[in-house]
Amino acid sequence: MAKPTNLSSPYLVFFMIFTVISFARAELQQSPAYLGFVFNATELPSEDYYDYIIIGGGTAGCPLAATLSQNYRVLLLERGGVPNGKPNLMTQEGFLNSLTDVDSFDSPAQAFTSEDGVPNARGRILGGSSAINAGFYSRADQEFYGRSGLNLDPRVVNQSYEWVERAIVFRPELKNWQSAVRDGLLEAGVDPYNGFSLDHVVGTKIGGSTFDSSGRRHSAADLLSYAKPSNIRVAVYASVERILIASSSTYSVSKQSAIGVVFRDQIGNYHHAMVREKGEVFLSAGTLGSPQLLLLSGIGPRPYLSSWGIPVAHHSPYVGQYLYDNPRNGISIVPPMPLEHSLIQVVGITNSGTYLEAASNVIPFASPARSVFIRYPTSPLFLTVATLMEKISGPLSTGSLRLASTDVRVNPIVRFNYFSNPVDLEKCVNGTRRIGDVLRSRSMEDFRFRGWFGSDFRYVGPELPVDQSNDLVMGDFCRRTVSTIWHYHGGCLVGKVVDRNFRVIGIDALRIVDGSILTVSPGTNPQATLLMLGRYVGMKILRERTR
Numbered sequence: 001m002a003k004p005t006n007l008s009s010p011y012l013v014f015f016m017i018f019t020v021i022s023f024a025r026a027e028l029q030q031s032p033a034y035l036g037f038v039f040n041a042t043e044l045p046s047e048d049y050y051d052y053i054i055i056g057g058g059t060a061g062c063p064l065a066a067t068l069s070q071n072y073r074v075l076l077l078e079r080g081g082v083p084n085g086k087p088n089l090m091t092q093e094g095f096l097n098s099l100t101d102v103d104s105f106d107s108p109a110q111a112f113t114s115e116d117g118v119p120n121a122r123g124r125i126l127g128g129s130s131a132i133n134a135g136f137y138s139r140a141d142q143e144f145y146g147r148s149g150l151n152l153d154p155r156v157v158n159q160s161y162e163w164v165e166r167a168i169v170f171r172p173e174l175k176n177w178q179s180a181v182r183d184g185l186l187e188a189g190v191d192p193y194n195g196f197s198l199d200h201v202v203g204t205k206i207g208g209s210t211f212d213s214s215g216r217r218h219s220a221a222d223l224l225s226y227a228k229p230s231n232i233r234v235a236v237y238a239s240v241e242r243i244l245i246a247s248s249s250t251y252s253v254s255k256q257s258a259i260g261v262v263f264r265d266q267i268g269n270y271h272h273a274m275v276r277e278k279g280e281v282f283l284s285a286g287t288l289g290s291p292q293l294l295l296l297s298g299i300g301p302r303p304y305l306s307s308w309g310i311p312v313a314h315h316s317p318y319v320g321q322y323l324y325d326n327p328r329n330g331i332s333i334v335p336p337m338p339l340e341h342s343l344i345q346v347v348g349i350t351n352s353g354t355y356l357e358a359a360s361n362v363i364p365f366a367s368p369a370r371s372v373f374i375r376y377p378t379s380p381l382f383l384t385v386a387t388l389m390e391k392i393s394g395p396l397s398t399g400s401l402r403l404a405s406t407d408v409r410v411n412p413i414v415r416f417n418y419f420s421n422p423v424d425l426e427k428c429v430n431g432t433r434r435i436g437d438v439l440r441s442r443s444m445e446d447f448r449f450r451g452w453f454g455s456d457f458r459y460v461g462p463e464l465p466v467d468q469s470n471d472l473v474m475g476d477f478c479r480r481t482v483s484t485i486w487h488y489h490g491g492c493l494v495g496k497v498v499d500r501n502f503r504v505i506g507i508d509a510l511r512i513v514d515g516s517i518l519t520v521s522p523g524t525n526p527q528a529t530l531l532m533l534g535r536y537v538g539m540k541i542l543r544e545r546t547r
């Protein structure tokens with residue numbers, strides 16, 4: 001290791017200019033072809049017709065739109081912009097910066113804080129949350145397919161995963177922290193070792209990543225490269241305000257169906273997009289966006305809608321109910337030597353309701369995120385923080401979503417009621433105890449500071465309790481230090497708001513495909529399943545209509 005030197009400012013300026021130029025060149029070189037059918041919403045006509053209109057260009061919405069465009073005319077509407085040209089977003093190192101840069105009206109990560117007091121984030125960009133996430137990719141657990149309540153054909157499920165994986169999933173190369181965590185998990189009894197696998201298997205494994213070997217992000221937006229350009233339009237800065245519902249009656253049976261949407265562009269003009277005969281509207285606006293838009297369109301609990309003065313199109317009592325977020329707990333340390341940057345690459349899948357993951361963040365000295373951490377002992381320019389965390393499966397604790405405004409741009413109010421179900425707390429106690437086991441493993445010794453009376457970790461933030469055998473003390477730690485791993489889901493549950501074929505119950509020509517329909521978070525991390533579901537539903541429709 002070179003000794004830290006005092007860099008004088010001309011060097012710094014040179015370094016910064018050099019960095020900016022390299023980023024700019026990288027962006028120019030890699031401008032993807034799909035941008036050819038991405039439009040600023042202002043350029044779209046005030047009225048137009050499509051076979052399928054998809055609300056939300058996110059994790060599920062992009063593969064769905066690309067697939068349907070094979071045979072049909074598709075419109076994909078995204079409230080955010082495009083990821084290209086946003087260097088922080090496109091690299092692994094930029095993860096924390098893009099998460100903390102939430103000040104602008106179109107910053108790709110939109111911050112929200114639940115009523116539980118836990119800060120959280122949602123994607124607002126083409127690619128959705130898959131364009132701001134930590135990139136870990138792992139398929140759903142086998143039980144998920146049965147428990148999801150969805151009518152899923154296992155063969156098409158596998159084909160859909162494979163389609164996604166061929167395009168945007170990579171095998172990560174473990175560096176120092178991830179390797180040590182893998183070894184520590186095995187020492188702590190999270191076995192067997194399953195090597196690299198995209199499947200959900202008990203034990204310790206290396207999972208997939210949507211960051212490639214040069215650290216460059218791939219997201220759901222990349223899947224738009226598979227679209228048929230002549231059949232698809234993607235509009236960005238297109239904020240959908242309402243789904244249009246019409247009633248018709250044939251033979252005295254009255255039916256409600258979705259006939260189109262209203263969206264607003266950046267300069268405030270309204271556009272109508274309408275569906276052709278046999279066409280449908282899809283909601284893929286995510287766990288916050290989909291229930292919010294149903295409510296704003298008059299689909300929700302009648303008394304609640306009336307209290308906002310929203311005309312009721314259909315009484316659907318569970319819209320916004322059964323909202324979940326998997327609690328995350330863990331520790332962070334500053335190690336005695338610099339670590340490489342890593343987001344999640346290794347996971348420990350236990351039998352006791354908990355998954356263990358890790359990250360190491362190199363934080364530039366000038367970053368606003370820096371003030372959160374203590375001074376790094378060996379380098380004045382960067383500091384590393386290594387994190388070990390656990391997330392519980394499920395969860396069972398449930399909360400709800402309500403409107404804060406009838407303006408769609410305002411985040412709805414959410415509450416998750418972390419640990420209100422005692423089983424969730426028990427899982428967290430199991431998981432944090434396992435973190436204790438990993439920290440005591442031989443693999444972790446290098447990460448301690450040696451002192452006169454032995455060695456110890458230098459913690460950033462809370463430490464695990466000394467008495468880790470005490471359930472009450474550990475449970476208190478769980479409640480006191482709860483944060484999110486951003487796997488929130490629900491609000492439009494299968495069996496409550498949509499049926500097993502993704503259709504909104506009571507409304508024709510309207511379906512939902514995204515995290516809002518899920519009763520549990522699939523696998524260790526949900527993006528694989530949501531990407532798969534987008535492709536899956538597109539394939540199902542193509543097959544059904546050509547029959």
Ligand SMILES: Cc1cc2nc3c(=O)[nH]c(=O)nc-3n(C[C@H](O)[C@H](O)[C@H](O)COP(=O)(O)OP(=O)(O)OC[C@H]3O[C@@H](n4cnc5c(N)ncnc54)[C@H](O)[C@@H]3O)c2cc1C
Pocket residue numbers: 055056057058059060061077078079080099121122123124125126127128129130132133134135136137138238239240241284285286287289290293344408485486487488513514515516525526527528530
């Ligand atoms: C910081 C972070 C890190 C994460 N890390 C991981 C990880 O490592 N691995 C993993 O598997 N999962 C991870 N996740 C979770 C995962 O990314 C999400 O569960 C998943 O992307 C959600 O997909 P979705 O399709 O439900 O919604 P999204 O991908 O969020 O898509 C919804 C889209 O709809 C748009 N939209 C909403 N309302 C409107 C409207 N009214 N009009 C037009 N457009 C609208 C939004 O802008 C957004 O683009 C992470 C999430 C976050 C936020």
Ligand SMILES: *[C@@H]1O[C@H](CO)[C@@H](O)[C@H](O)[C@H]1NC(C)=O
Pocket residue numbers: 040041042043081237266267
């Ligand atoms: C979209 O178009 C409008 C009108 O031409 C313009 O004001 C706005 O800046 C454009 N947005 C982007 C991100 O290009």
Ligand SMILES: *[C@@H]1O[C@H](CO)[C@@H](O)[C@H](O)[C@H]1NC(C)=O
Pocket residue numbers: 154155158199
């Ligand atoms: C789908 O893939 C999984 C492994 O990823 C395998 O266990 C399962 O048998 C496959 N199912 C079908 C129907 O091919």
Ligand SMILES: *[C@@H]1O[C@H](CO)[C@@H](O)[C@H](O)[C@H]1NC(C)=O
Pocket residue numbers: 351352353423426427430
């Ligand atoms: C917690 O771990 C114990 C011991 O492994 C196990 O018996 C119990 O079922 C776990 N709790 C849950 C909720 O999974």
